[in-house]
Amino acid sequence: xxxxxxxxxxxxxxxxxxxxxxxxxxxxxxxxxxxxxxxxxxxxxxxxxxxxxxxxxxxxxxxxxxxxxxxxxxxxxxxxxxxxxxxxxxxxxxxxxxxxxxxxxxxxxxxxxxxxxxxxxxxxxxxxxxxxxxxxxxxxxxxxxxxxxxxxxxxxxxxxxxxxxxxxxxxxxxxxxxxxxxxxxxxxxxxxxxxxxxxxxxxxxxxxxxxxxxxxxxxxxxxxxxxxxxxxxxxxxxxxxxxxxxxxxxxxxxxxxxxxxxxxxxxxxxxxxxxx
Amino acid sequence: xxxxxxxxxxxxxxxxxxxxxxxxxxxxxxxxxxxxxxxxxxxxxxxxxxxxxxxxxxxxxxxxxxxxxxxxxxxxxxxxxxxxxxxxxxxxxxxxxxxxxxxxxxxxxxxxxxxxxxxxxxxxxxxxxxxxxxxxxxxxxxxxxxxxxxxxxxxxxxxxxxxxxxxxxxxxxxxxxxxxxxxxxxxxxxxxxxxxxxxxxxxxxxxxxxxxxxxxxxxxxxxxxxxxxxxxxxxxxxxxxxxxxxxxxxxxxxxxxxxxxxxxxxxxxxx
Numbered sequence: 001x002x003x004x005x006x007x008x009x010x011x012x013x014x015x016x017x018x019x020x021x022x023x024x025x026x027x028x029x030x031x032x033x034x035x036x037x038x039x040x041x042x043x044x045x046x047x048x049x050x051x052x053x054x055x056x057x058x059x060x061x062x063x064x065x066x067x068x069x070x071x072x073x074x075x076x077x078x079x080x081x082x083x084x085x086x087x088x089x090x091x092x093x094x095x096x097x098x099x100x101x102x103x104x105x106x107x108x109x110x111x112x113x114x115x116x117x118x119x120x121x122x123x124x125x126x127x128x129x130x131x132x133x134x135x136x137x138x139x140x141x142x143x144x145x146x147x148x149x150x151x152x153x154x155x156x157x158x159x160x161x162x163x164x165x166x167x168x169x170x171x172x173x174x175x176x177x178x179x180x181x182x183x184x185x186x187x188x189x190x191x192x193x194x195x196x197x198x199x200x201x202x203x204x205x206x207x208x209x210x211x212x213x214x215x216x217x218x219x220x221x222x223x224x225x226x227x228x229x230x231x232x233x234x235x236x237x238x239x240x241x242x243x244x245x246x247x248x249x250x251x252x253x254x255x256x257x258x259x260x261x262x263x264x265x266x267x268x269x270x271x272x273x274x275x276x
Numbered sequence: 277x278x279x280x281x282x283x284x285x286x287x288x289x290x291x292x293x294x295x296x297x298x299x300x301x302x303x304x305x306x307x308x309x310x311x312x313x314x315x316x317x318x319x320x321x322x323x324x325x326x327x328x329x330x331x332x333x334x335x336x337x338x339x340x341x342x343x344x345x346x347x348x349x350x351x352x353x354x355x356x357x358x359x360x361x362x363x364x365x366x367x368x369x370x371x372x373x374x375x376x377x378x379x380x381x382x383x384x385x386x387x388x389x390x391x392x393x394x395x396x397x398x399x400x401x402x403x404x405x406x407x408x409x410x411x412x413x414x415x416x417x418x419x420x421x422x423x424x425x426x427x428x429x430x431x432x433x434x435x436x437x438x439x440x441x442x443x444x445x446x447x448x449x450x451x452x453x454x455x456x457x458x459x460x461x462x463x464x465x466x467x468x469x470x471x472x473x474x475x476x477x478x479x480x481x482x483x484x485x486x487x488x489x490x491x492x493x494x495x496x497x498x499x500x501x502x503x504x505x506x507x508x509x510x511x512x513x514x515x516x517x518x519x520x521x522x523x524x525x526x527x528x529x530x531x532x533x534x535x536x537x538x539x540x541x542x543x544x545x546x547x
């Protein structure tokens with residue numbers, strides 16, 4: 001890891017290069033991703049706010065922000081499984097720490113995330129009046145506080161998500177390099193997880209459907225680790241009520257995940273160049 | 277002190293086919309319980325029991341047939357492969373020039389590729405910015421440096437790669453055979469620079485099939501055969517044993533004069 005830090009200029013530069021590459025031959029480059037994401041978020045927001053009888057002014061931002069965060073998580077997981085396989089040439093020809101390839105990928109995804117935040121800014125401007133005062137989500141029996149200074153919590157939240165992204169890519173990358181079945185398995189399950197995660201629907205709906213009975217149904221969301229990751233970043237950005245248990249779960253995953261990744265790194269780091 | 281020490285190192289490649297790479301096979305194999313040796317991954321021993329000690333100032337040529345393990349040995353020396361058995365210790369800043377297409381992005385310009393290669397070799401961005409002009413001058417690529425790399429010929433890529441590695445003052449320079457693609461005039465220029473580099477500091481390991489090139493650059497040699505060191509010694513000894521004849525006998529007087537000590541070159545020095 002210390003090596004990788006010394007190489008920060010390398011992966012920093014490579015990550016930038018990947019982004020610049022996208023601009024090179026098309027006029028608006030990676031903004032295409034932003035546009036497609038913006039229109040998807042808009043369509044889904046309109047559709048689901050009608051389906052679930054939600055107020056569009058608060059539900060559309062909810063879907064948009066969830067979608068931006070999901071795109072980052074999706075990118076890290078799918079490209080993370082592929083990170084060493086895709087860099088086979090570099091790994092076999094230039095001696096550099098394995099973590100360089102991982103950090104380059106995470107950095108690139110973070111830059112994409114920054115691009116996509118443009119959609120959030122637009123949504124924020126459009127719905128500013130509705131989001132800055134306390135509001136009510138259909139199905140919740142309390143008011144969300146609206147956007148306040150707690151929006152700053154997005155910084156530590158995103159930092160935590162990025163820290164987790166690194167171990168996910170390291171661990172999944174090493175396993176996938178050895179067992180080539182893993183990437184397709186993950187790619188086919190990730191779509192399912194998207195629909196299981198409260199992004200286009202809100203957990204309040206679970207309460208409403210069950211009329212307060214059968215609270216176990218809320219476990220559908222709570223047992224999904226990605227829900228907690230999405231929630232710590234999303235809640236401050238759209239002024240939702242914060243729950244500390246999300247942070248606790250994410251913190252636990254950070255520690256557990258890094259422990260696993262360190263074990264994998266120590267035992268198999270040297271094997272990766274043989275396996276690719 | 278720049279050095280490479282390798283003790284009894286072996287490099288074994290596991291050969292994963294679709295079956296052994298899959299989790300299913302691993303899981304079912306455990307359950308079935310009777311798949312013994314056939315369930316195990318076949319292994320290719322690319323290097324076997326290598327013991328080497330290369331010290332500062334050494335200029336080592338690597339010879340051997342195709343598939344003898346030259347490139348694998350270079351990668352072991354670069355630290356890309358850690359030995360599966362035995363151990364190795366590399367002290368010094370390594371600069372490998374192996375496959376010239378790798379580590380270079382065909383879509384970006386020569387300048388940007390110089391930067392990326394430099395960063396990969398452990399330089400900082402500032403250090404590389406200082407060297408860019410020097411590299412541009414050495415490679416003689418001129419305006420081509422602003423063109424995307426895909427417009428370059430093989431020889432031009434070699435120039436670029438050599439320009440970068442020789443400009444960054446590496447302590448350990450590892451060259452694979454690919455760099456033969458440049459023209460004679462540039463070769464003589466590169467030769468000067470490489471010799472200078474080796475003299476200043478560090479050591480060189482060079483895999484090549486051409487006697488002349490080896491004689492130019494190296495003073496000792498290692499003969500690789502079937503993943504093992506068959507012979508190690510002075511260049512003349514090893515080449516004589518390898519080729520079955522003394523290569524120095526057939527050198528042109530010009531070349532002999534050149535290696536005889538006076539490094540000043542005639543214009544067609546690479547003939």
